Amino acid sequence: xxxLAHITRxxxxxxxxxxxxxxxxxxxxxxxxxxxxxIFSFAFEPTQExxxxxxxxxxxxxxxxxxxxxxxxxxxxxxxxxxxxxxCVSPAQPNALFLSKALGNFxxxxxxxxxxxxxxxxxxxxxxxxPAWQLVVVALLGTWALVVNGTFFAALSLxxxxxxxxxxxxxxxxxxxxxxxxVEATTNILTGDGSATSWPxxxxxxxxxxxxxxxxxxxxxxxxx
Amino acid sequence: xxxxxxxxxxxxxxxxxxxxxxxxxxxxxxxxxxxxxxxRTMGAAQRIFYIHVPSAWVAGMCFGLxxxxxxxxxxxxxxxxxxxxxxxxxxxxxxxxxxxxVMLITGPIWARKAWGVWWAWDLRLTTALLLWLIYLAYLMLxxxxxxxxxPLLSAVLAVFxxxxxxxxxFAIRFRDYRGNHPKPVFGNGPNQGLHPAILKAFLINLAAFxxxxxxxxxxxxxxxxxxxAMADRRLATALGESSGRAAVAGRELQEVR
Numbered sequence: 001x002x003x004l005a006h007i008t009r010x011x012x013x014x015x016x017x018x019x020x021x022x023x024x025x026x027x028x029x030x031x032x033x034x035x036x037x038x039i040f041s042f043a044f045e046p047t048q049e050x051x052x053x054x055x056x057x058x059x060x061x062x063x064x065x066x067x068x069x070x071x072x073x074x075x076x077x078x079x080x081x082x083x084x085x086x087x088c089v090s091p092a093q094p095n096a097l098f099l100s101k102a103l104g105n106f107x108x109x110x111x112x113x114x115x116x117x118x119x120x121x122x123x124x125x126x127x128x129x130x131p132a133w134q135l136v137v138v139a140l141l142g143t144w145a146l147v148v149n150g151t152f153f154a155a156l157s158l159x160x161x162x163x164x165x166x167x168x169x170x171x172x173x174x175x176x177x178x179x180x181x182x183v184e185a186t187t188n189i190l191t192g193d194g195s196a197t198s199w200p201x202x203x204x205x206x207x208x209x210x211x212x213x214x215x216x217x218x219x220x221x222x223x224x225x
Numbered sequence: 226x227x228x229x230x231x232x233x234x235x236x237x238x239x240x241x242x243x244x245x246x247x248x249x250x251x252x253x254x255x256x257x258x259x260x261x262x263x264x265r266t267m268g269a270a271q272r273i274f275y276i277h278v279p280s281a282w283v284a285g286m287c288f289g290l291x292x293x294x295x296x297x298x299x300x301x302x303x304x305x306x307x308x309x310x311x312x313x314x315x316x317x318x319x320x321x322x323x324x325x326x327v328m329l330i331t332g333p334i335w336a337r338k339a340w341g342v343w344w345a346w347d348l349r350l351t352t353a354l355l356l357w358l359i360y361l362a363y364l365m366l367x368x369x370x371x372x373x374x375x376p377l378l379s380a381v382l383a384v385f386x387x388x389x390x391x392x393x394x395f396a397i398r399f400r401d402y403r404g405n406h407p408k409p410v411f412g413n414g415p416n417q418g419l420h421p422a423i424l425k426a427f428l429i430n431l432a433a434f435x436x437x438x439x440x441x442x443x444x445x446x447x448x449x450x451x452x453x454a455m456a457d458r459r460l461a462t463a464l465g466e467s468s469g470r471a472a473v474a475g476r477e478l479q480e481v482r
Contacts, residue, residue: 149385156378160370169365173358174385177392184399198399206392213388217381220299224374 004099007092011100016107018077025070026108033066033116041123051124056187059120060179064146066116067109068171071150072157072164074101079158084222094219102151102214109143129192134200138189141203142182145210149174152214156221178206239443246436253426253433261426270338273331275426279434280327281353287321287438288356288386290314291363295383298376308453311376314383316445318363320438325357348397349406355393359386372456 019025040058044050078084087097120126128135150171157166185199257275264271294314301307332350333343344350363382367375419427 156366156381159374159378160366162369166366166369170362170382173355173362174389176355176358177389177396180393180396202392202396202399209388209392210385213384217299217384220302220377221381224377 004093004096007096008099008103011097012103015100015104019104019108025073026111028073029066029070029108029112030115032069033062033112034119036062036065037116037119037123046124048125048127051126052129052190053187055120055124055126056185056190057183059117059186060142060182062116063109063113063143064172064175064179066112067105067143067146067150068168070108070112071105071147071154072167074105074151074154075158084158088223094222095215097222098151098155098214098218101155102148105147105151106144109147110139113139113143126190128190130189132189134189135186137200138182138185138203141200141207142178142185144207145178145182145203146175148207148211148214149178152218152221155218159221159224178203181206242436242443243440246433246440249429249433249436253430256426256429260422262420262422264423267339270335273335275430276434277328277331277335278427279431280324280331282431283434283438284321284324284328284353284356286435287317287324287442288360290442291317291321291360292383292387295380298380299384302377307376309450311380312446312449312453313442314376314380315367315449316442318360318367318379318383319445320441322357322360322364323441324434324438325353325360328353329357345406346397347406348394351397352390352393356386356390359389 040062044054044058046054075084078087087094150167153170153174154167156170157163160166181199181202185203187193188199253275257272261272261275263269291314294310294317297310298307298314301310332353336345337343359382363379363386366382367379370378
């Protein structure tokens, strides 16, 4: 197991360093996310009370769309110079590769959220009525739900003809229950209506189950031509 | 060569089954539209029930079958059984999507009459819609991937789809929607139980739709197996040609030397 953790750490460090030097995915993702925020505010023009009601939905739709932009790039780097083929024939565990990629995406999307959340607060004049620290828990659980499936389906889309088109088509329906849970949890906290505290539990169960499935099936997807 | 004989017997069986299905389907439609009594509160709109519920049942059966076949494919990946499992999986997915579409079209028509709205984000409606979306994605994934890896990728997606359904169910339930969809009316509880004539018409239609679903599955499965056999033959021909060409090239090379 230690070698799994070790290889995961090496892969993660490599991805973070590459991203730190180029900042391609992050820049594209943050700019795209910012554009979505602006478009939404023109499309809805909410008052402060309305904003509290709808921001839970808007914010996760924005994160979802922006995250897809980044996740589509996940494996593109490994296709150049046949890095992925080299990885297939190497004795390293495929799951280490998957985990490092998923964790890398997790970090990127969390950074995106940290940048975009203040934008939402500014543009929609948000004032959180519930316990704001719970938003962090929901953000972490919800982001992992998006990222673990997104990384997996990005690898799966890689094996199809229309790579970048395929990811949202598969990811959105599968992510729907997680999206419902994130949106409900966030709206509950924003409006201070703490009646349904079970949503983070639903998210945690979703994360656990889908992480397990991803880890079980990743090798098969990686090794197919 | 026992195959042609076997095939002709299969064809005969298939013809008998198809004729049986046709008769059953016609009888079912007669019962649904004319035979069964008009329901007291909903009137003629209730007759959609004879199409809606059986198609929902066949769709559910097909999606379950798709999941089982996908599991067999994933566990027996390098065995001949895998190709049969894949053929069954794709047939079940396609028939399931068709039946799910019928369900999603007939449902709103009834809802418009009974509830006054076409659609409500109710527990059963949302789950059905999501299954439909996932299996459309499944078919699209197959369309967009090469024939070599389509079976594996789609089997993987089927596992995700199966894991997703309970979450949708609970998510919608937690969300506390006012569920409009009628609860099952079979059984002996309060507000349950059907008029015998309605029950009879329903059971005939259930049997007819099940038979029709199985018929469609058989046709699609046979087609998929034929496609697989043709792909194999094409591959074998191509390999034979290239190895023949390689042999010729090798001989020429030796002559040059």
